[in-house]
Amino acid sequence: MKVFHGTNVIIEQPKIMNRFKTLDFGEGFYTTENEEQARDFAVKICGRRSPSLYPIVNCYEFIADLNNFSILKFEAPDEKWLDFVVKCRKGITLNDKYDLIIGPVANDDVFGTIILYESGELDKESTIKKLNIKKLYDQVVFCNEAVLKYLSFIKSYIVEPGSER
DSSP, rough: OOEEEEEEOOOOOOOOOOTTTOOOOOSEEESSHHHHHHHHHHHHHHHHHOOTTTOOOEEEESOOOGGSSSEOOOOSSSSSHHHHHHHHHTTTTOGOSSSSSEEEEHHHHHHHHHHHTTTTTSOHHHHHHHHTSSSOOOEEEEEEEEHTTEEEEEEEOOTTTTOOO
């Protein structure tokens, strides 16, 4: 499986670095199988941090039998996914039983819907309906250092201005 990580640095040796951030699937090394998504994210990261940074996409290959790992896979933004993401975004650790978590990204637009759900303005059914009409990208999260050993760095490249979506 080829995966991509968009950021502003070259990462040849991935590590679990986001221990204090409340992300979709908790702490882990976040990647995607969609290279365009990684490019867009790299540009977004640099825009938020500093316009002097260069957006970089790191490319990896995961070389291992998936059957050897504990994997949680969400096929769609359903009730189970919503509950999991909301809890992780609140800082509740749920991914310590898994090596990999795969599923839709709760991007900024999606997160707004989740905030409406958490505040009680949307019920669970309405939230799921709203999420299912949005274009959701995938994420593949490596949850521990042991599984990262099977992630091989291929290359990295700078995203040229205007080449992102």
